[in-house]
Amino acid sequence: MKFIHTADWHLGKLVHGVYMTEEQRHVLYQFLDLVEREKPDAVVIAGDLYDRSVPPTEAVELLDEILFKINVELNTPIIAISGNHDSAERLSFGSSWYKHSKFYLKGKLTKDFRPVHLNGVNFHLIPYADPGIVRQILEDDSIHSHHDAMKAIVSEIEKEMNPNEPHVFVGHAFVLGGSTTDSERVLSVGGSGCVGAELFAPFHYTAMGHLHSPDALKHDTIRYSGSLLKYSFSEAKQRKSVSIVEMSEDGSFTLREEILTPKQDMREMEGFIEELLDPQFYQNQQVNDYLKITLHDKGALIDPINKLRQVYPNVLHLEKKLDVTDAKKKQQFDGLKDKKRSELELFTDFYSNMTTETISNEKKEIIVSVIEKARQEMEGK
Amino acid sequence: MKFIHTADWHLGKLVHGVYMTEEQRHVLYQFLDLVEREKPDAVVIAGDLYDRSVPPTEAVELLDEILFKINVELNTPIIAISGNHDSAERLSFGSSWYKHSKFYLKGKLTKDFRPVHLNGVNFHLIPYADPGIVRQILEDDSIHSHHDAMKAIVSEIEKEMNPNEPHVFVGHAFVLGGSTTDSERVLSVGGSGCVGAELFAPFHYTAMGHLHSPDALKHDTIRYSGSLLKYSFSEAKQRKSVSIVEMSEDGSFTLREEILTPKQDMREMEGFIEELLDPQFYQNQQVNDYLKITLHDKGALIDPINKLRQVYPNVLHLEKKLDVTDAKKKQQFDGLKDKKRSELELFTDFYSNMTTETISNEKKEIIVSVIEKARQEMEGK
Numbered sequence: 001m002k003f004i005h006t007a008d009w010h011l012g013k014l015v016h017g018v019y020m021t022e023e024q025r026h027v028l029y030q031f032l033d034l035v036e037r038e039k040p041d042a043v044v045i046a047g048d049l050y051d052r053s054v055p056p057t058e059a060v061e062l063l064d065e066i067l068f069k070i071n072v073e074l075n076t077p078i079i080a081i082s083g084n085h086d087s088a089e090r091l092s093f094g095s096s097w098y099k100h101s102k103f104y105l106k107g108k109l110t111k112d113f114r115p116v117h118l119n120g121v122n123f124h125l126i127p128y129a130d131p132g133i134v135r136q137i138l139e140d141d142s143i144h145s146h147h148d149a150m151k152a153i154v155s156e157i158e159k160e161m162n163p164n165e166p167h168v169f170v171g172h173a174f175v176l177g178g179s180t181t182d183s184e185r186v187l188s189v190g191g192s193g194c195v196g197a198e199l200f201a202p203f204h205y206t207a208m209g210h211l212h213s214p215d216a217l218k219h220d221t222i223r224y225s226g227s228l229l230k231y232s233f234s235e236a237k238q239r240k241s242v243s244i245v246e247m248s249e250d251g252s253f254t255l256r257e258e259i260l261t262p263k264q265d266m267r268e269m270e271g272f273i274e275e276l277l278d279p280q281f282y283q284n285q286q287v288n289d290y291l292k293i294t295l296h297d298k299g300a301l302i303d304p305i306n307k308l309r310q311v312y313p314n315v316l317h318l319e320k321k322l323d324v325t326d327a328k329k330k331q332q333f334d335g336l337k338d339k340k341r342s343e344l345e346l347f348t349d350f351y352s353n354m355t356t357e358t359i360s361n362e363k364k365e366i367i368v369s370v371i372e373k374a375r376q377e378m379e380g381k
Numbered sequence: 382m383k384f385i386h387t388a389d390w391h392l393g394k395l396v397h398g399v400y401m402t403e404e405q406r407h408v409l410y411q412f413l414d415l416v417e418r419e420k421p422d423a424v425v426i427a428g429d430l431y432d433r434s435v436p437p438t439e440a441v442e443l444l445d446e447i448l449f450k451i452n453v454e455l456n457t458p459i460i461a462i463s464g465n466h467d468s469a470e471r472l473s474f475g476s477s478w479y480k481h482s483k484f485y486l487k488g489k490l491t492k493d494f495r496p497v498h499l500n501g502v503n504f505h506l507i508p509y510a511d512p513g514i515v516r517q518i519l520e521d522d523s524i525h526s527h528h529d530a531m532k533a534i535v536s537e538i539e540k541e542m543n544p545n546e547p548h549v550f551v552g553h554a555f556v557l558g559g560s561t562t563d564s565e566r567v568l569s570v571g572g573s574g575c576v577g578a579e580l581f582a583p584f585h586y587t588a589m590g591h592l593h594s595p596d597a598l599k600h601d602t603i604r605y606s607g608s609l610l611k612y613s614f615s616e617a618k619q620r621k622s623v624s625i626v627e628m629s630e631d632g633s634f635t636l637r638e639e640i641l642t643p644k645q646d647m648r649e650m651e652g653f654i655e656e657l658l659d660p661q662f663y664q665n666q667q668v669n670d671y672l673k674i675t676l677h678d679k680g681a682l683i684d685p686i687n688k689l690r691q692v693y694p695n696v697l698h699l700e701k702k703l704d705v706t707d708a709k710k711k712q713q714f715d716g717l718k719d720k721k722r723s724e725l726e727l728f729t730d731f732y733s734n735m736t737t738e739t740i741s742n743e744k745k746e747i748i749v750s751v752i753e754k755a756r757q758e759m760e761g762k
Contacts, residue, residue, distance in 0.1 A: 054435050057470035068477045089438035094475035096449045097482060362743055 001119040003079075004038065004258075005243040006031070007046035007172070007209030008227035010085065010183075012059030014051075015231060015266075015290070016316035021058045026263045027228055028066045031242065034258055035074055038244060041119045043070055046209030046225065047083025047128055047172030053090060067103065077102035077118055081127040083172040083209050084187055088127060111137055113156045121166045121247060124157050124203070128172040128210075146173065146187060150195040158202055166251035169203040172210050175222055181212050181238075183231035185350075197222055204251030213238045214257060223255070230266040233292040233317065264314065270294035270321065273304055282311050292317040343371045382500040384460075385419065385639075387412070387623040388427035388553070388590030389608035391466065391564075393440030395432075395736075396612060396647075396671070397697035402439045407644045408609055409447045412623065415639055416455055419625060422500045424451055427590030427606065428464025428509055428553030434471060448484065458483035458499055462508040464553040464590050465568055469508060492518055494537045502547045502628060505538050505584070509553040509568075509591075527554065527568060531576040539583055547632035550584040553591050556603055562593050562619075564612035566731075578603055585632030594619045595638060604636070611647040614673045614698065645695065651675035651702065654685055663692050673698040724752045 009028075013020045035043060050059060071078050080103075082091045092107030104116045106125035115122035134149035135141060138156065143149050150173060161167060174180075174187050176194040187193035187210075197219055200206040206222040212235055214226035225243045230236060240260050247253040269291055275281055276293065291312050295304065297320070308315050347367050351359045359367075390409075394401045416424060431440060452459050461484075463472045473488030485497045487506035496503035515530035516522060519537065524530050531554060542548060555561075555568050557575040568574035568591075578600055581587040587603040593616055595607035606624045611617060621641050628634040650672055656662055657674065672693050676685065678701070686699050728748050732740045740748075 057468065060470050060474050064474045064477070072477065087438065089441050093441050093445045094478065096445070096453065097475065097478050097484065100481045101478060103478065360743060362741060 001042075001121045001166075001247045002038070002040045003042040003044050003121075003168075003245055003247075004035065004040045005044045005046065005207045005223065005225045005245055006228070007207075007225045008048045008083070008212055009045070009063075010048055010051040010227060010229075010231055011063050012051045012055035013229075013231055015183075018290070018314070018316065019056070019058070020229060020231070021056070021062060023229055023262055023264065024059075025062055027240075027260045028062070030260055031228075032066065032069055032074070034242070035070055035076055040076060040244070042077040042079055042123075044123070044168075044170055044207050045078065045080040046170050046207050047081050048085045048209055048227075049080065049082070049091065050086050052085060053087030071098075071101055071103045078104065079116060079118075079123050079125060079170060080105045081125050081170055081172060081209075082107045084128045084185060086128075088129070109133060109137060109153075113153070113160065115157075115167070120249060121168055122162070124167065124169045126153055126169065126171045146193050147195045147199075150199050154199050154202065161202065166204045166247055166249065167202065168247075169200055169206040171206065171208055173208065174210055175200075175208060175217055175219075177217055177219075179211070179213070179216050181232055181234040183227075183235065184210060184212055205245060205247065205253055207243075207245075214241055214243065228260065229262055233266065233268060236267050236292070264289050266290040268292045268294065270296065272296045273301060273307065277307060277311055285312075287312050288314055290314045290316050292319075294319055294321050296321050344368060347371075382423075382502045382547075382628045383419070383421045383625065384423040384425050384549075384628075385416065385421045385623050385625050386425045386427065386588040386604065386606045387609070388588075388606045389429045389464070389593055389612075390426070390444075391429055391432040391608060391610075391612055392444050393432045393436035394610075394612055396564075399671070399695070399697065400437070400439070401610060401612070402437070402443060404610055404643055404645065405440075406443055408621075408641045409443070411641055412609075413447065413450055413455070415623070416451055416457055421457060421625070423458040423460055423504075425504070425549075425551055425588050426459065426461040427551050427588050428462050429466045429590055429608075430461065430463070430472065431467050433466060434468030452479075452482055452484045459485065460497060460499075460504050460506060460551060461486045462506050462551055462553060462590075463488045465509045465566060467509075469510070490514060490518060490534075494534070494541065496538075496548070501630060502549055503543070505548065505550045507534055507550065507552045527574050528576045528580075531580050535580050535583065542583065547585045547628055547630065548583065549628070550581055550587040552587065552589055554589065555591055556581075556589060556598055556600075558598055558600075560592070560594070560597050562613055562615040564608075564616065565591060565593055586626060586628065586634055588624075588626075595622055595624065609641065610643055611671075614647065614649055617648050617673070645670050647671040649673045649675065651677065653677045654682060654688065658688060658692060666693075668693050669695055671695045671697050673700075675700050675702050677702050725749060728752075 009024065011024055049063060067078060070076050082088045088108040095105040095107060098105055104125065106127050109127050109129040115124045131143055131146055131149040134152065135143040138152050140152055143152055173195050174193050176196050200222050204221060208222060208224045211217065211224045212227040212231060214224060216224045223243060226238065226240060229240060230238060241257040242260065244256050244258060245253050265286060267289055270293065273295055291314060293308060293315055305315060305318050308318065344367060348359050390405065392405055430444060448459060451457050463469045469489040472486065476486040476488060479486055485506065487508050490508050490510040496505045512524055512527055512530040515533060516524040519533050521533055524533055554576050555574050557577050581603050585602065589603060589605045592598065592605045593608040593612060595605060597605045604624060607619065607621055610621060611619060622638040623641065625637050625639060626634050646667060648670055651674065654676055672695060674689060674696055686696060689696050689699065725748060729740050
């Protein structure tokens with residue numbers, strides 16, 4: 001049994017106000033070539049197919065196009081689940097029909113924990129679900145955290161597990177010990193949102209989605225494939241790839257990575273503005289890459305972003321290098337901020353990440369009142 | 382060939398702030414019984430499956446459930462197109478897979494005008510499209526109105542039409558001579574949005590969606606099935622039904638209607654508040670119906686809506702009867718309003734119909750500037 005493990009496509013993603021749809025199309029066509037070449041027995045997509053519950057129509061059309069090519073034109077079974085960015089209900093539409101052609105899409109968690117059986121391997125499809133939802137579905141009031149929820153789910157699965165066959169868990173979660181970047185939406189504000197790696201011991205391989213680096217977790221049998229593309233500058237140094245798993249009848253497997261190469265890379269660059277604008281320098285640069293530029297210049301500069309964009313059209317973020325004392329202050333402040341950020345700040349950031357605008361005062365007021373109400377409910381008032 | 386013609390389900394519809402989803406489920410289950418009983422060779426749905434481009438998730442789940450039951454459980458082919466309320470792109474997702482089980486969903490108009498061939502009958506599926514879209518697709522700059530667009534589409538269809546077989550047109554448009562209600566969104570602000578009935582002469586039967594009454598158009602071969610439910614008080618006196626068409630090989634057909642009965646009717650009621658609150662009166666009433674109540678009382682009443690809702694929980698609209706002079710004035714004003722309503726007024730109404738709130742001043746300002754910009758573009762400034 002050979003399958004390709006991928007996840008976190010995030011179709012419809014906006015990065016610093018730029019839609020990544022054409023970049024995504026480019027890399028997905030590379031992926032199609034890979035599927036054609038490798039002829040796997042299945043493609044496994046471990047959640048976050050879209051970047052948001054209501055993705056732009058271009059993203060909807062792109063997903064339809066790619067999945068159709070994999071599943072129908074290349075005649076390859078697909079196993080997919082929804083992640084925390086997807087709308088379970090919206091993604092589920094039509095899934096009953098897709099089974100005809102071995103496209104198994106589990107959008108919503110249900111009580112039905114029967115695996116998908118393909119070429120002798122059992123795939124257990126567990127879409128992302130909040131602990132409250134799992135509590136309802138399993139009618140188990142002891143479930144409060146993501147860890148509790150996953151533990152309960154795995155023990156449901158174990159009830160019917162055939163010990164003589166290999167088992168693959170397909171999930172979307174933050175496994176304890178994994179390392180994060182800026183573009184993964186936190187699963188649980190306040191709580192840890194983590195699940196313990198030990199929960200996945202019953203499975204020969206665990207195909208995870210959520211964290212964006214293939215190195216996010218060091219573990220023999222639990223793996224993040226990583227995202228399709230770099231989705232924030234904190235991922236600038238990561239390689240992006242998919243994992244090709246070949247599993248024997250006893251559940252042992254070999255794994256190799258295939259790198260995906262974007263049309264335009266996302267990377268950081270730094271120097272004095274004069275250096276960066278010097279043709280001697282930039283003639284050796286991929287000037288169309290998505291760039292975060294850190295300037296070393298001190299003092300005021302006149303319209304540096306537009307000067308830079310004449311050479312580097314895709315500068316997404318510009319900042320000045322702080323001297324050592326400033327940097328220390330900033331670090332302390334950032335550290336403080338991370339711990340002490342209010343719900344309103346978190347929401348405000350989220351809003352500006354999800355749209356191309358900053359939040360209006362009117363909307364802020366609404367959020368403040370919602371947060372206040374939620375706080376009162378939590379405190380049992 | 383026997384098919385059932387329906388349209389304008391408007392799943393996810395809000396009527397005066399109340400979601401109709403449970404009413405829609407009730408009537409759709411009646412429809413399922415009908416399909417089971419009649420065993421048609423196809424179910425034809427002529428657009429506006431949803432009420433909006435991004436319907437609530439409950440509506441998405443309901444549509445998935447009903448279509449699966451018709452198509453897979455009852456093994457009945459489905460022919461469906463999108464209407465002006467649907468998002469062509471979002472509705473299209475997955476349609477390539479549905480064909481396996483003879484569910485033909487045409488969400489987006491394309492250059493491909495090949496019909497669906499079922500039991501010897503050709504079904505021509507033409508989803509709603511703005512004239513500008515049709516102009517692009519057909520690369521025909523002479524297309525400006527809905528009539529132009531439909532004419533061009535029909536002439537494309539005619540090029541490949543087999544004259545020895547029956548032809549059914551499935552469309553979503555405002556055919557000239559049809560009569561409207563308050564719940565059909567206008568197709569074209571400013572222009573007429575109408576298409577001439579003569580355009581459909583090449584077809585033996587034209588299954589239309591858009592207008593909500595089965596009596597909206599008197600024509601031998603062009604028919605509106607009407608909507609699933611009453612969606613505004615201007616439809617209170619309409620019957621709601623689907624049309625069962627039995628077509629011979631020569632394209633001649635017989636037609637009969639099957640009435641759909643909602644759990645709670647939508648109707649108007651009038652009288653003095655004391656009469657309406659008298660048990661002698663209301664014990665013979667279906668008090669749970671969705672009601673528009675017109676009070677005959679003059680002078681101030683204390684909190685009449687809440688008094689009435691203690692007996693009639695689903696009063697959606699309350700107004701006072703105007704005396705003759707007032708009524709005349711109002712009529713004149715309404716007449717004036719209909720003709721002279723500004724884009725802002727139209728949008729404001731639309732906004733409050735589509736949400737449960739009234740529009741904020743901030744949003745109004747945005748709309749005013751958009752309208753102004755559009756006007757300038759139209760005037761070629």
